[in-house]
Amino acid sequence: MFKRSFAFLSLLVIASIALTACGSSTPATQAADSGSPATSGNVIKIASQSPLSGDQSVIGVDIKNGAQLAIDQLSGPLKDMGFTIQLAPYDDMANPDNGVANAKQIVADPAIMCVDGHYNSGVQIPSSEVYHSAGLANVSPANTNPTVTTRGYAEVNRIVGRDDVQGVVGADFAASKGVKSVYVMHDKTAYGQGIAEFFQQEAKAKGLEVLGFEGTEEKANFDPIITSIIAANPEAVYFGGMFSQAAVMFKQARDRGYEGMFISDDGFDSSDAAKIAGDTLMAGAGTFYSTVSGPAAAYADTAKFVTDFKAAFNHDPQPFAAQSYDSAAICLAAIQNAIKANNNQMPTREAVAKAVRELKDFKGITGVYNFNSIGDPVVAKYFVIQVMSGDPAQWSANEIVQTLDIAPPAP
Amino acid sequence: MKKYLKPINLMELLRPLGQLIVFSLGSAAVLSIIVLALAIVLNNTAAGDKIFAQLKVSLFAYTVANLPQVLVDGLTLGFVYAAIALGYTMVYGVLEFINFAHSEIFAIGAFVGVEILIALQNAGLIGSGSSLFMDYVFLILAMLAGMAVAGGAAIAMERIAYRPLRNAPRLVPLISAIGVSFFLQDAIRLTESLTTGQFNRIFPTFGNFDKRITFGKIPMGAAELPFSVPIKSFIVIIAAVLMLVVLNYLVNATKVGKAIRAVAQDRATASLMGIDVNHIIAITFLIGGALGGAAGLLYALKFTRIDPYVGFYPGLKAFTAAVLGGIGNLTGALLGGIILGLLETFAGSYLSIFTMGAAGVEYKDIFAFAILILVLIFRPNGLLGENVTEKV
Numbered sequence: 001m002f003k004r005s006f007a008f009l010s011l012l013v014i015a016s017i018a019l020t021a022c023g024s025s026t027p028a029t030q031a032a033d034s035g036s037p038a039t040s041g042n043v044i045k046i047a048s049q050s051p052l053s054g055d056q057s058v059i060g061v062d063i064k065n066g067a068q069l070a071i072d073q074l075s076g077p078l079k080d081m082g083f084t085i086q087l088a089p090y091d092d093m094a095n096p097d098n099g100v101a102n103a104k105q106i107v108a109d110p111a112i113m114c115v116d117g118h119y120n121s122g123v124q125i126p127s128s129e130v131y132h133s134a135g136l137a138n139v140s141p142a143n144t145n146p147t148v149t150t151r152g153y154a155e156v157n158r159i160v161g162r163d164d165v166q167g168v169v170g171a172d173f174a175a176s177k178g179v180k181s182v183y184v185m186h187d188k189t190a191y192g193q194g195i196a197e198f199f200q201q202e203a204k205a206k207g208l209e210v211l212g213f214e215g216t217e218e219k220a221n222f223d224p225i226i227t228s229i230i231a232a233n234p235e236a237v238y239f240g241g242m243f244s245q246a247a248v249m250f251k252q253a254r255d256r257g258y259e260g261m262f263i264s265d266d267g268f269d270s271s272d273a274a275k276i277a278g279d280t281l282m283a284g285a286g287t288f289y290s291t292v293s294g295p296a297a298a299y300a301d302t303a304k305f306v307t308d309f310k311a312a313f314n315h316d317p318q319p320f321a322a323q324s325y326d327s328a329a330i331c332l333a334a335i336q337n338a339i340k341a342n343n344n345q346m347p348t349r350e351a352v353a354k355a356v357r358e359l360k361d362f363k364g365i366t367g368v369y370n371f372n373s374i375g376d377p378v379v380a381k382y383f384v385i386q387v388m389s390g391d392p393a394q395w396s397a398n399e400i401v402q403t404l405d406i407a408p409p410a411p
Numbered sequence: 412m413k414k415y416l417k418p419i420n421l422m423e424l425l426r427p428l429g430q431l432i433v434f435s436l437g438s439a440a441v442l443s444i445i446v447l448a449l450a451i452v453l454n455n456t457a458a459g460d461k462i463f464a465q466l467k468v469s470l471f472a473y474t475v476a477n478l479p480q481v482l483v484d485g486l487t488l489g490f491v492y493a494a495i496a497l498g499y500t501m502v503y504g505v506l507e508f509i510n511f512a513h514s515e516i517f518a519i520g521a522f523v524g525v526e527i528l529i530a531l532q533n534a535g536l537i538g539s540g541s542s543l544f545m546d547y548v549f550l551i552l553a554m555l556a557g558m559a560v561a562g563g564a565a566i567a568m569e570r571i572a573y574r575p576l577r578n579a580p581r582l583v584p585l586i587s588a589i590g591v592s593f594f595l596q597d598a599i600r601l602t603e604s605l606t607t608g609q610f611n612r613i614f615p616t617f618g619n620f621d622k623r624i625t626f627g628k629i630p631m632g633a634a635e636l637p638f639s640v641p642i643k644s645f646i647v648i649i650a651a652v653l654m655l656v657v658l659n660y661l662v663n664a665t666k667v668g669k670a671i672r673a674v675a676q677d678r679a680t681a682s683l684m685g686i687d688v689n690h691i692i693a694i695t696f697l698i699g700g701a702l703g704g705a706a707g708l709l710y711a712l713k714f715t716r717i718d719p720y721v722g723f724y725p726g727l728k729a730f731t732a733a734v735l736g737g738i739g740n741l742t743g744a745l746l747g748g749i750i751l752g753l754l755e756t757f758a759g760s761y762l763s764i765f766t767m768g769a770a771g772v773e774y775k776d777i778f779a780f781a782i783l784i785l786v787l788i789f790r791p792n793g794l795l796g797e798n799v800t801e802k803v
Binding site: 053054055057058188209211212213214215216217218219220221223224225227228230231232233244248251252255256257272275276278 | 465466473476477480481484488600604609611613616621623631634636637639641710713714715716718721755756758759760763764768771772773775
């Protein structure tokens with residue numbers, strides 16, 4: 001009797017634990033400004049959504065800071081028209097559940113006219129369904145999965161490139177370096193698996209031998225997979241995913257004596273990668289990553305941004321901070337146009353979303369933006385960057401080995 | 412005076428060592444035979460052809476060449492699981508409930524140890540130029556500090572969340588444990604956000620822990636596979652073995668251990684015999700917590716990166732190991748941990764090759780939990796579950 005009830009109880013407990021595990025991070029309700037409802041009809045809010053806590057918060061916090069800086073610097077004309085602009089930062093914790101929960105709060109606040117957001121495609125895609133049904137404009141500073149725009153939503157735009165191009169850029173780069181065989185890994189997210197599949201396709205097309213294609217959510221113990229990699233002995237290992245996994249895996253593989261090249265994607269672009277893996281990134285054939293967001297120095301007009309950012313937040317901007325600045329700036333410009341079109345009255349969300357898509361030659365600090373019919377920029381920049389130092393403070397000194405301007409695939 | 416001069420019971424020191432060796436060799440042998448048999452069966456199928464086309468080597472030769480590395484990795488992981496599993500099993504022994512917050516005690520130990528090491532590194536005491544001897548001293552100090560804080564946290568947890576529920580139905584403290592688990596996760600998160608602003612902590616690089624001892628190369632067809640073991644794996648194994656031996660001695664050959672065993676057998680009678688039950692239960696939590704804390708630092712040493720949720724999966728797997736071996740049974744926790752660690756590494760390393768990439772490394776955890784379900788169905792008391800009366 002006791003045995004049976006114990007067995008049953010244990011199964012029950014395991015089941016319930018496994019269920020709660022999926023959402024083990026507590027729901028975030030970090031709406032900073034939600035406490036101040038619009039007192040007058042003239043408050044307009046721009047929401048930012050990015051991971052402000054968790055292992056990707058290094059990037060996410062600077063996405064928020066970039067938006068903040070844009071609003072501080074660029075909302076003058078709107079102020080003159082009698083509108084107060086506020087930032088409403090939300091923490092999506094890099095988790096789709098939290099992103100969608102926040103999105104529901106965002107659309108419920110009528111003062112929010114535009115969303116600058118999401119770092120993770122896997123979070124942006126479900127969250128933007130909510131924006132779409134509310135007609136709320138969303139400008140993404142960082143999401144590269146094709147699905148972000150290929151759904152053809154009128155509200156959803158991005159100012160960066162796409163993974164179906166970025167994965168190809170990575171594979172072309174490997175081929176140009178004379179790599180003959182590659183082992184492809186990904187983190188099983190929409191972003192990581194997507195880019196890894198595009199990489200694999202192009203690698204095969206270029207005649208590279210793909211020795212393995214594996215996904216893993218493992219964050220610590222990569223021993224088993226490294227055993228397979230070392231046995232297959234590829235000339236390069238590609239990881240589609242975020243630095244928090246990729247850097248740990250690269251370090252463990254180097255420690256095990258793997259000497260080939262590491263290639264990753266824009267998810268690898270964080271100084272924390274150097275903090276985790278240190279000098280192991282420079283050993284062997286070195287570490288490269290493709291990205292849609294070059295270091296600030298890669299853009300002609302970011303010098304002032306970097307200075308202002310440092311003065312305001314006391315550190316160098318992380319990747320995507322400048323893109324977030326531009327996304328917020330696009331929101332502001334569109335809101336301004338929509339207000340003008342509405343005889344200086346509060347515009348509707350639909351009008352703002354339409355105004356974003358219709359912006360012509362918007363001059364941001366990271367480039368001049370025009371959106372195509374599905375919200376992709378008509379030309380996007382892609383970079384391949386080599387890690388030059390194991391010191392996290394030197395991350396922004398990583399060397400650009402390739403810069404490419406590529407149009408998105410036809411919608 | 413006599414009681415302080417009690418001779419050391421050598422038998423109790425050697426017995427767990429013997430068990431460890433037998434368990435490790437036994438489960439390694441069984442799993443190796445299964446894998447090799449599978450390799451022979453699959454050798455002439457499409458899976459074998461695929462590996463031959465890719466690496467010019469038969470599936471069987473591939474399996475054999477990778478076996479030593481897989482065994483070492485698996486045993487290292489197994490000892491970490493075993494050290495955590497002991498915490499679950501001890502608490503189950505005395506209180507008959509599963510302390511699900513043990514995985515957070517593990518995380519606390521990891522965080523305290525790693526934060527101390529990071530502070531030492533910032534102070535310039537470890538890292539480039541420090542002597543190897545001091546590196547080891549600091550590692551041990553960090554581990555002791557992690558054990559102390561984790562043990563203290565376990566006692567506080569018992570006092571606050573479990574003792575008031577001592578006579579409630581068994582489901583109640585279990586739910587309390589899950590609550591404590593979430594509370595501690597977010598407590599770590601909060602503490603880290605307030606102090607360092609980031610909770611993705613990296614074990615500092617110092618000492619010779621990352622160096623590898625190479626045992627030579629294993630020929631695999633035309634290629635050669637390096638077979639080497641990092642020094643940190645030795646540290647993990649040695650530390651875990653030491654902990655297990657000391658714990659076994661403590662429980663089986665000392666007066667406190669006798670009291671713990673008495674409380675485990677029959678709490679009411681033990682208290683009639685003059686044993687302070689509350690005190691003994693607190694000691695049990697202290698020991699379990701300290702072991703968990705030490706395991707946390709070992710885990711951080713081996714796998715580099717920790718975050719506040721780091722305890723969840725190792726905790727769940729260690730719990731599985733404890734149930735697998737027979738929960739409440741110290742020897743069982745050892746055996747369960749070793750089997751689980753080996754099984755997971757075997758599955759991760761060979762599954763993809765044997766299934767031609769259809770089921771890759773991502774399915775390795777399914778094995779751990781499938782085993783748990785099978786054991787609960789066919790042998791609810793676990794592999795070593797018969798000697799229920801000797802449970803701790």
